[in-house]
Structure formats: structure tokens, C-alpha cells
């Protein structure tokens with residue numbers, strides 16, 4: 001878990017103190033408004049730098065959150081249940097680290113408990129913590145799987161993310177509707193093709209394919 005905390009940019013107090021001030025952020029947004037060719041002093045835009053800063057705090061709130069806090073709360077009283085737990089179709093919004101435009105997708109997360117289970121909402125919370133940072137889909141998939149693997153220590157974790165990247169849809173190549181799929185498997189999901197196949201079958205049965 002140490003590695004996750006250490007690689008977590010918002011966690012360190014010195015780094016936090018080194019963040020730009022509110023007025024610096026607002027000035028940066030004002031520069032962007034000028035740069036795109038608009039007038040930051042017209043009525044509709046005069047409060048926009050402040051609004052954008054507030055929106056960014058929300059959209060990128062994941063830098064101030066630690067997945068370990070969420071995943072640390074587990075329980076064991078599940079009447080001996082020891083089979084797969086799958087939470088599928090968890091919707092998320094993220095932003096790509098290359099263009100800072102949205103990634104819109106769904107995550108599917110499964111694990112094989114080793115005595116302990118997680119509150120179901122905690123899996124969705126972890127998705128949100130990583131989604132609310134600048135991401136590549138590959139990193140986000142690997143980070144979610146690593147956080148669950150290292151904190152819960154289950155017999156295996158499977159993460160699949162399906163997403164559309166607005167940087168491919170709205171700009172650049174301008175291809176709308178394509179979906180990127182990424183997966184990470186650990187433990188038995190990685191070593192046992194049968195477990196991996198069950199994960200895929202459970203996902204497919206839902207999607208009606």
C-alpha cells in the first residue's frame with residue numbers, strides 16, 4: 001500500500017502547499033479565455049475563472065483522496081461466502097492526461113474473497129478516486145486493480161474498463177462511438193483460465209451478447 005500512497009501526488013503536505021493559489025488559477029483560466037479569442041471581461045465570462053477553478057476542484061478531487069481509506073474497511077461475516085463478487089457497469093467520468101478532455105466509461109470489478117469482503121459501494125468509490133485524476137485508461141485499470149489487490153489481499157482481482165475518449169471523438173481523428181477495452185487480472189484470475197472465463201461470461205450474460 002505504501003507505493004500507492006507515495007505515488008499519490010495530492011497526499012504530500014509540501015506538494016499541497018506548493019500548489020498555485022486561487023488567484024493564480026483564475027489568472028490561468030483568464031489567459032485561456034483570451035487565447036481562444038473571447039473577452040474575459042464580458043458579463044457571461046467575468047465569473048468563469050472562479051467557476052472553472054471550483055469545477056476543477058470537483059472534477060479532479062481524486063488527488064485529495066486516498067483509496068486506502070476507502071478500502072481499509074472490510075468485514076468477514078458473510079456466512080462462509082467464498083465465491084466471486086462482481087460489481088459491473090460502474091459509470092465514471094475521467095479526463096485524459098494528454099488533452100485534459102473527458103473519458104466517459106464503465107468499469108467492471110470482480111474479486112475472489114479470501115475471508116474478507118468489501119462494502120459494495122467502496123469499489124465504486126475507488127473507481128471515482130482514480131477517475132477524478134488525469135488518466136490513461138491503462139493506468140486507471142492497473143491502479144484500481146492494484147489498490148484492491150494490495151489492501152484487501154483477495155485470491156484474485158479482475159478489472160475491465162470500457163470507455164470512449166472524447167479526445168478521439170471531439171477533436172483529432174474525430175471518430176465517435178469507438179470503445180476502448182482494457183483489463184487487468186491478478187491472482188487466480190491471472191493464473192486460472194477458468195476463473196477468467198467465468199468473469200467474462202458473467203459480464204457478457206449481463207450485456208445480452
Ligand SMILES: Nc1nc2c(ncn2[C@@H]2O[C@H](COP(=O)(O)OP(=O)(O)OP(=O)(O)O)[C@@H](O)[C@H]2O)c(=O)[nH]1
Pocket residue numbers: 096097098135136137138165167168171172173
Ligand atoms: N493508450 C492510450 N492512449 C490514449 C489515451 N487517451 C488518449 N490517448 C492517445 O494519446 C495519444 C497522444 O498522441 P500525440 O500524438 O502525442 O497527441 P496528438 O497530436 O494530440 O494526437 P491525436 O489525438 O492523434 O491528434 C493519442 O493517440 C490519443 O488517442 C489512453 O487512455 N490510453
Ligand SMILES: [Zn+2]
Pocket residue numbers: 096097098099100101165167168
Ligand atoms: Zn486525450
